[in-house]
Each structure stands twice: as structure tokens, then as C-alpha cells.
Amino acid sequence: MHSMLEGTPAESGLRERKKRATRAALVEAAVRLAVERGVENVTVDAISAAAGVSTRTFFNYFDSRDEVFVMVGADAGHRVRRAVLAAPPELSPLEALRDALAAELEEVEQQQELWCLHAEVLRKAPQLLARRIGAHMADELGLAETLAERMGAGSPLFTEERPDFASPEEEERRRALGLYPRLLAAVGGTAVRVAVEHWSVRQGETAFADVFRETFEHLTTGLTLPQQYPVPADGA
Amino acid sequence: MHSMLEGTPAESGLRERKKRATRAALVEAAVRLAVERGVENVTVDAISAAAGVSTRTFFNYFDSRDEVFVMVGADAGHRVRRAVLAAPPELSPLEALRDALAAELEEVEQQQELWCLHAEVLRKAPQLLARRIGAHMADELGLAETLAERMGAGSPLFTEERPDFASPEEEERRRALGLYPRLLAAVGGTAVRVAVEHWSVRQGETAFADVFRETFEHLTTGLTLPQQYPVPADGA
DNA sequence: ACGCAAAAATGCAGAGCCTGCAAAAATGCA
DNA sequence: TGCATTTTTGCAGGCTCTGCATTTTTGCGT
Numbered sequence: 001m002h003s004m005l006e007g008t009p010a011e012s013g014l015r016e017r018k019k020r021a022t023r024a025a026l027v028e029a030a031v032r033l034a035v036e037r038g039v040e041n042v043t044v045d046a047i048s049a050a051a052g053v054s055t056r057t058f059f060n061y062f063d064s065r066d067e068v069f070v071m072v073g074a075d076a077g078h079r080v081r082r083a084v085l086a087a088p089p090e091l092s093p094l095e096a097l098r099d100a101l102a103a104e105l106e107e108v109e110q111q112q113e114l115w116c117l118h119a120e121v122l123r124k125a126p127q128l129l130a131r132r133i134g135a136h137m138a139d140e141l142g143l144a145e146t147l148a149e150r151m152g153a154g155s156p157l158f159t160e161e162r163p164d165f166a167s168p169e170e171e172e173r174r175r176a177l178g179l180y181p182r183l184l185a186a187v188g189g190t191a192v193r194v195a196v197e198h199w200s201v202r203q204g205e206t207a208f209a210d211v212f213r214e215t216f217e218h219l220t221t222g223l224t225l226p227q228q229y230p231v232p233a234d235g236a
Numbered sequence: 237m238h239s240m241l242e243g244t245p246a247e248s249g250l251r252e253r254k255k256r257a258t259r260a261a262l263v264e265a266a267v268r269l270a271v272e273r274g275v276e277n278v279t280v281d282a283i284s285a286a287a288g289v290s291t292r293t294f295f296n297y298f299d300s301r302d303e304v305f306v307m308v309g310a311d312a313g314h315r316v317r318r319a320v321l322a323a324p325p326e327l328s329p330l331e332a333l334r335d336a337l338a339a340e341l342e343e344v345e346q347q348q349e350l351w352c353l354h355a356e357v358l359r360k361a362p363q364l365l366a367r368r369i370g371a372h373m374a375d376e377l378g379l380a381e382t383l384a385e386r387m388g389a390g391s392p393l394f395t396e397e398r399p400d401f402a403s404p405e406e407e408e409r410r411r412a413l414g415l416y417p418r419l420l421a422a423v424g425g426t427a428v429r430v431a432v433e434h435w436s437v438r439q440g441e442t443a444f445a446d447v448f449r450e451t452f453e454h455l456t457t458g459l460t461l462p463q464q465y466p467v468p469a470d471g472a
Numbered sequence: 473a474c475g476c477a478a479a480a481a482t483g484c485a486g487a488g489c490c491t492g493c494a495a496a497a498a499t500g501c502a
Numbered sequence: 503t504g505c506a507t508t509t510t511t512g513c514a515g516g517c518t519c520t521g522c523a524t525t526t527t528t529g530c531g532t
């Protein structure tokens with residue numbers, strides 16, 4: 001819970017595998033039931049029954065009924081952070097983040113079916129969408145840490161020496177960076193969200209990669225009004 | 237629910253005033269109780285009792301217990317959109333948005349006490365923070381509409397003629413703008429959030445206006461690595 | 473001032489959510 | 503196989519939330 005990047009190793013005891021299976025079964029059952037009969041009409045009892053466990057067990061896996069609907073791809077943040085750290089050093093922080101996110105999104109395209117069902121559920125349930133965004137925010141803090149580390153200091157993560165506390169020099173460098181890493185992480189996450197939303201209402205009309213590229217071009221050009229679509233000379 | 241900017245008129249019948257008072261009393265009671273004994277230990281019964289109404293009445297005002305904790309400043313989005321439309325036409329969209337947000341944040345500084353209590357509550361309750369972000373997202377959609385309008389077309393809002401549907405030409409212009417307005421609205425909201433968070437952990441160390449300015453400078457310079465704080469020559 | 477219709481508040485029953493606790497089943501290992 | 507640990511399960515009980523019928527309050531015409 002305290003040293004930062006060891007949340008999702010591939011531990012493969014029978015115990016661990018079974019827990020993963022149960023968790024996945026609950027998530028999938030929940031999403032399918034939600035698509036079928038609407039989120040509000042899916043009780044914890046029904047989800048548990050469909051997944052073949054008791055009601056009480058459901059709450060051993062999720063803190064609330066709603067949480068099961070926002071737990072698709074919960075480990076994406078983890079992979080993004082690894083990718084940021086592994087990025088070629090000649091890339092700017094924003095470029096490194098962009099490429100890391102792009103790589104993760106390619107992964108997602110391969111689990112398309114579950115993701116599409118999931119998106120359908122969220123679209124019809126604003127309250128769950130809100131929770132989803134909140135989940136992203138948790139990742140955001142960690143991502144800001146990782147970005148700060150890439151820019152300003154040695155690697156407190158992945159080192160044996162002092163995984164929990166940075167050296168005074170590292171602290172100093174982070175302070176000097178100000179809110180930049182935090183802002184970069186937050187804006188990056190926001191960009192992904194907007195790109196996905198924009199693309200999902202134009203399904204098939206454009207490749208997602210193009211939407212993604214356009215989004216980050218806006219960011220790198222300081223969010224200026226796109227030149228190719230000027231406003232008309234005068235309002236009417 | 238369909239024509240866009242008429243959410244908060246100052247209707248002043250006795251009925252309306254009493255409803256506003258009851259709503260405000262519930263919100264304030266909830267926040268104070270939460271600061272006093274922790275969010276999780278505040279029941280709807282307690283909030284209702286403190287506000288002098290029945291438990292059942294609470295649910296006539298809020299859809300859920302949690303909602304009462306995220307309803308501080310629910311009409312800010314409305315004012316921001318008006319400010320965006322009223323901004324001098326020589327400002328770029330990003331500048332107009334920046335100034336509109338800055339103006340709103342000055343308003344907030346005057347209700348400081350309740351906001352600080354509220355911030356304290358949210359800091360200790362991630363799940364509520366998530367809901368809060370979700371609430372902001374609802375505003376985001378409307379803000380994107382308003383920005384698109386300012387940039388690309390006449391004013392479908394505030395006109396008598398066709399408040400619900402844009403003309404074909406307006407539609408065309410919006411399509412040409414692509415995801416830019418949406419991205420601008422989302423990034424603007426994110427910037428405010430990051431600025432507030434960054435400032436609130438450095439309370440008193442810096443003026444909020446400075447943090448806010450720095451944040452938007454990052455955005456206008458394409459989120460490049462700040463020049464005044466270069467990374468050291470080589471990692472160690 | 474009075475009474476009436478609309479709106480709001482209330483009590484209550486009932487379904488669903490969620491938690492602690494202790495007993496029972498499953499698992500990993502010597 | 504036998505034992506320690508982990509996981510699942512049932513159950514009691516409190517809290518959240520909704521629909522419905524009833525009572526109280528408000529706005530307004532007379």
C-alpha cells in the first residue's frame with residue numbers, strides 16, 4: 001500500500017488466480033446484466049448469483065454496488081506509469097505521456113467488446129460516470145509522481161534504497177517544478193477522456209488514432225483557435 | 237430542462253424562498269456535521285434533525301445522502317458561461333475562458349468559510365470528491381456548447397427564435413471545429429481543479445491568483461517543460 | 473378575513489445496500 | 503495426511519432510498 005508500483009504483479013498461486021477469476025466474473029456479470037435490464041434494476045444479489053458466489057462475498061471484493069461498474073481496466077494507470085519511465089529520454093514530458101497513453105489505448109482496442117458494453121452502461125448512468133472519473137483521479141496523483149520523477153530526480157520508485165521518501169535534493173527539485181507535473185498528469189487524463197468521448201459518438205467515422213493525435217496537437221500548440229477553421233469575418 | 241440557460245432565476249415567492257432556505261440549511265448542517273464528526277458518521281437523520289425537517293423531506297431535496305455534500309456552489313457553471321459570452325471579442329477562446337473562471341473564483345473567495353469547510357470534507361472523502369468531479373462534468377458539456385457558440389456561430393442561446401436547434405450553417409461550423417470546444421472546456425475545468433488543489437496545500441504561501449496565472453501560462457505555452465527549472469545535466 | 477386548490481412536509485412500509493462477527497469450507501505446505 | 507491460513511458464507515442489524523397516503527403550509531381569489 002505504500003511503495004508505489006507493485007499493485008499488479010502476475011502472482012500465480014491457485015489462490016490468486018481464483019480471486020482474479022471471481023473478481024472478473026463479478027465485473028462481467030454486472031456489466032452484462034446492466035446492459036440487459038438497466039443498471040438500476042441490477043441488484044447485488046443478482047450479480048452474485050450470476051457469478052456463482054454469495055451476496056456477502058460480493059462485498060469482500062467491492063466496497064459498494066456501484067464500484068463493480070467502474071472497475072474495468074483498473075490497472076491501466078499502472079502500465080502507463082511504467083511506460084512513462086521507460087520512454088526515450090529525448091522526449092519531452094508531454095511527448096512521453098502522449099506515447100504512453102497511446103500505447104495503453106492500443107491495448108484497450110483488443111478487449112473491445114467488454115469496453116463497449118461498459119461504455120454503454122456508463123453513458124446511461126451519469127452517477128457511475130462520475131465515479132469513473134474519480135477513479136481516474138486516483139491514478140492522476142500517482143502519474144504526477146512518476147512524471148516529476150522522470151523530470152527532476154532519480155528514481156525513488158523501483159529502487160531498493162528509499163522507496164518511500166525522496167532525498168532532500170529530490171524534494172528541492174520537485175518543489176522547483178511547482179504544479180507542472182500535477183497539471184500535466186491531469187490534463188493528459190482529461191485529454192484521453194475527451195478524445196474517447198468525441199470518438200465514441202463518431203464511431204467508425206474516424207480512426208481513434210487520428211482523434212488522439214488531434215487532441216494532443218491542440219495541447220502542444222497552446223490550445224489556440226485552430227487556424228484551418230477561422231471564425232467568419234463578422235457575426236450575423 | 238431543454239432550453240439552456242435559465243436554471244437560477246431569482247424567483248421570490250414565499251414558497252421559493254423557503255425552499256432555498258431549507259436546501260441551504262440542509263447543506264450547511266451536513267457540512268458542519270461532517271467536519272465535526274467525520275462524513276461517515278453523519279446520517280441523514282442527523283442532518284435532517286439539525287436542519288429542522290423530517291428525514292423524508294431530505295430526500296425531497298436530494299437524490300442521495302452524498303449529494304448534499306457536493307452541492308456547494310452548484311450554480312457557478314452558469315455564471316461562467318455568461319461571462320464567456322460577455323467577454324470582449326478580441327480575446328481568444330482560451331483567454332475568454334481563463335478570465336471567466338478567474339472572475340468566478342474571486343466570487344468564491346468571499347464565501348471562504350463554507351468553502352474551506354467543504355474542501356476539508358472532500359479532502360477526507362475521496363468518494364465524494366469523485367462525485368464532485370462528476371458534477372463538474374455536467375457543467376463541462378454546457379460550457380463546451382457555450383464556447384462553440386462564441387467561436388463558430390450566432391447565439392442559439394438567449395435568442396427567441398430557435399433555442400433548441402441550431403441552423404444548418406451553425407451545425408456545419410460546429411462540426412468543423414471538431415473536438416476543440418469540448419477539449420477547451422474540459423482542460424479549463426481541469427486547470428481550475430489542479431490550481432485549487434495545488435494552492436490549498438500551500439495555503440498562505442502564495443496568492444491564489446498567482447497559482448491560477450501560472451497554470452494558464454503552462455496551457456498557453458503548450459505544456460512545455462518550464463525553462464527556468466531545467467533538468468540536471470545527467471541523471472544520477 | 474376566509475376558504476379552496478396546489479404544493480410541500482410527514483409518517484410508514486418495504487426493498488435494497490452494506491458491515492461486523494463467527495462458523496464452515498478451501499487452500500498451501502510440511 | 504494434518505495443520506495454519508485464507509476465503510467464503512450466513513445472519514443480525516443499521517442505514518439509505520422510494521412510493522403512497524395523510525396532514526400541514528402557502529398562494530390567491532373573494
